[in-house]
Structures are given as structure tokens and as C-alpha cells.
Amino acid sequence: MKNRIYYFSGTGNSLQVARDIASKLEDCEIISISKSLNSELTSNYERIGFIFPVYAWGPPSIVTRFVKRLNNVNKNIYIFCAATYKNEPGAVLRYFSKVLNKEGLKLNAGFEVCMPGNHIAHYEADSQKIQKEKFEKWKSQLSEITTVLLNKNEIKSKKTSLFSRFFQTGLLYKIAVKQFCKSDKKFFSSDKCNECGICEEVCPTDNIVIKNNNPTWEHNCEQCLACLHWCPQQAIEFGKKTVGRERYQNPFVRLNDMLKKGD
Known part of the structure; x- marks a missing residue:
């Protein structure tokens, strides 16, 4: 190349x-x-x-x-x-x-x-x-x-x-950069979560682990919000302000492009 x-x-x-x-x-x-x-x-x-x-x-x-x-x-x-x-x-x-x-x-x-x-x-x-x-x-x-x-x-x-x-x-x-890694304390999953695991797969820093059938954030966050926006159930929130707000994914990119197993 x-x-x-x-x-x-x-x-x-x-x-x-x-x-x-x-x-x-x-x-x-x-x-x-x-x-x-x-x-x-x-x-x-x-x-x-x-x-x-x-x-x-x-x-x-x-x-x-x-x-x-x-x-x-x-x-x-x-x-x-x-x-x-x-x-x-x-x-x-x-x-x-x-x-x-x-x-x-x-x-x-x-x-x-x-x-x-x-x-x-x-x-x-x-x-x-x-x-x-x-x-x-x-x-x-x-x-x-x-x-x-x-x-x-x-x-x-x-x-x-x-x-x-x-x-x-x-x-x-x-x-801000110093706070990002621990700011993931604001993330939580609602009862809409169906345990699909996409949030874990889409996280670029391996910051999400599924424990007891729920995503947990390990305080190594970059604040990219991939987990929130790519969740197909819109079950992930970041504090109260994201509740009910429209999600965003770039329309020229597919979910599989963003997954760890994707290229």
C-alpha cells in the first residue's frame, strides 16, 4: 500500500x-x-x-x-x-x-x-x-x-x-480528557435491554462488559457514545438528558463496520 x-x-x-x-x-x-x-x-x-x-x-x-x-x-x-x-x-x-x-x-x-x-x-x-x-x-x-x-x-x-x-x-x-474515563458512571441500561451484547461489541476501548445480563462500564471510556447510539433497542442512556432523544448513526456506515469483528 x-x-x-x-x-x-x-x-x-x-x-x-x-x-x-x-x-x-x-x-x-x-x-x-x-x-x-x-x-x-x-x-x-x-x-x-x-x-x-x-x-x-x-x-x-x-x-x-x-x-x-x-x-x-x-x-x-x-x-x-x-x-x-x-x-x-x-x-x-x-x-x-x-x-x-x-x-x-x-x-x-x-x-x-x-x-x-x-x-x-x-x-x-x-x-x-x-x-x-x-x-x-x-x-x-x-x-x-x-x-x-x-x-x-x-x-x-x-x-x-x-x-x-x-x-x-x-x-x-x-x-475534560481527565474526566472522560470515569464519566461513564452516568451510563445505564433501561428495561428495554434485551441482552444482545452489541454495546460490548461496538465499544472501541473494551470498556463494556456484560455482567448479570446487564452492561457494565469499566471506567476506560472515550465518550464516543457508540454504545448509546448503536443499541438497537435504544436501551442505553447517559444520565437523564438522553432519555427520549433521537439517536444518531452516520447513514453511510453500517453497524457491522463498527463492531470489533468488523473491518
């Missing part, structure tokens, strides 16, 4: 973006970060990409942990990333660039991709109309990104405000 894309995705947005970009690059494979944490990494590629969602104005902690394993990667390889977000990406590209820099690597091009949100504990799911608008906008952006990547162009990170750098992706992000 000439190109490789690593992705992390909970409800499918980042997987869709990874697939779409891969389809435009010659000889490109996509690899799940959650399935590759213990795999040997090689660097004989022309390009390496990272696709991930924005959590609290920064990258998921599993992504930054993964990057720290790239010490054997060719330092001159072309690296790009795309961060999917709902409303405000903060200074995520600037932050991710620094994560790479610490490993002696350089972010050659970074992109922010607006997608439907999924953290329905904080807001209602986007309407079908808004979802369609975002997907249409992505189609246009994909063409621009393709040109950049095929030509291996350098794209400087756009300027971000002091508020984004030091408060959103600075202070708030650092606080």
Missing part, C-alpha cells in the same frame, strides 16, 4: 471521512486506531492520515496515545489529518500538530470537517435537513482536500483565537 489512514470513530462520521478520502488516493488502506494499539507500525508509505472526532475541542485521548507509538515512522513522511466536529473545533489542529512534533513528526496538512453531532447529553441530534446540508458540504470539501493530498501540498494551520488555544483546547480540554 502507498497510503494508510488511521481513524477513530464512534458513530461513523470519521469512518465515512476516512473512507471517502481513501477512495480518492491511489492504493490506500484504512485502519482502526482502536484495533491497532498493540500492532507493529511500519512507515513505508507515501502518506499517513489520521481521521478523528473533536472531543471537548481536542483529539480523543486514544488518538494521542496512538501517535506516541509512531517513533519508528519515517520523519519525512507526508502526514495529514481531518478532525470531524459539530459546531466548534477549537484549536484541535494546532494541538494535534504539537502532539506530532513531540514525536519528531510534522503535520503537513490539517482539515476541519463539520459533521452531525452525537453527544445528545448536551444537545438534540441534528435534524435530517441539517444532516443532509452537512453531508453535501463535505462532498465539496472532499474535492478540495483531494487536490491538496494528491499534490502533497503544505497547509498551514489557520490562526486560532487566544480563547480557543488557551481556554477551549487548553484548559477545558485538559480537564
Whole structure:
């Protein structure tokens, strides 16, 4: 393979973006970060990409942990990333660039991709109309990104405000990431649960274990909410605010794509 894309995705947005970009690059494979944490990494590629969602104005902690394993990667390889977000990406590209820099690597091009949100504990799911608008906008952006990547162009990170750098992706992000792993205490399953085990299979961090016929969360959570959104019975809740709220799954991604046994 000439190109490789690593992705992390909970409800499918980042997987869709990874697939779409891969389809435009010659000889490109996509690899799940959650399935590759213990795999040997090689660097004989022309390009390496990272696709991930924005959590609290920064990258998921599993992504930054993964990057720290790239010490054997060719330092001159072309690296790009795309961060999917709902409303405000903060200074995520600037932050991710620094994560790479610490490993002696350089972010050659970074992109922010607006997608439907999924953290329905904080807001209602986007309407079908808004979802369609975002997907249409992505189609246009994909063409621009393709040109950049095929030509291996350098794209400087756009300027971000002091508020984004030091408060959103600075202070708030650092606080939030530390809390994510234990915030799964708010998850619970209702009496609609039929013990299908999909929540356990879809969790990218092996954080869910079925005990006494009920899912339990083991405090290693990334807050991707895959368990909540992919539950076919809508039996999983995150506190009281998600009760009765519409779930979201990226319409271009299937459940089997997200399962551990899926590719």
C-alpha cells in the first residue's frame, strides 16, 4: 500500500471521512486506531492520515496515545489529518500538530470537517435537513482536500483565537480528557435491554462488559457514545438528558463496520 489512514470513530462520521478520502488516493488502506494499539507500525508509505472526532475541542485521548507509538515512522513522511466536529473545533489542529512534533513528526496538512453531532447529553441530534446540508458540504470539501493530498501540498494551520488555544483546547480540554474515563458512571441500561451484547461489541476501548445480563462500564471510556447510539433497542442512556432523544448513526456506515469483528 502507498497510503494508510488511521481513524477513530464512534458513530461513523470519521469512518465515512476516512473512507471517502481513501477512495480518492491511489492504493490506500484504512485502519482502526482502536484495533491497532498493540500492532507493529511500519512507515513505508507515501502518506499517513489520521481521521478523528473533536472531543471537548481536542483529539480523543486514544488518538494521542496512538501517535506516541509512531517513533519508528519515517520523519519525512507526508502526514495529514481531518478532525470531524459539530459546531466548534477549537484549536484541535494546532494541538494535534504539537502532539506530532513531540514525536519528531510534522503535520503537513490539517482539515476541519463539520459533521452531525452525537453527544445528545448536551444537545438534540441534528435534524435530517441539517444532516443532509452537512453531508453535501463535505462532498465539496472532499474535492478540495483531494487536490491538496494528491499534490502533497503544505497547509498551514489557520490562526486560532487566544480563547480557543488557551481556554477551549487548553484548559477545558485538559480537564475534560481527565474526566472522560470515569464519566461513564452516568451510563445505564433501561428495561428495554434485551441482552444482545452489541454495546460490548461496538465499544472501541473494551470498556463494556456484560455482567448479570446487564452492561457494565469499566471506567476506560472515550465518550464516543457508540454504545448509546448503536443499541438497537435504544436501551442505553447517559444520565437523564438522553432519555427520549433521537439517536444518531452516520447513514453511510453500517453497524457491522463498527463492531470489533468488523473491518
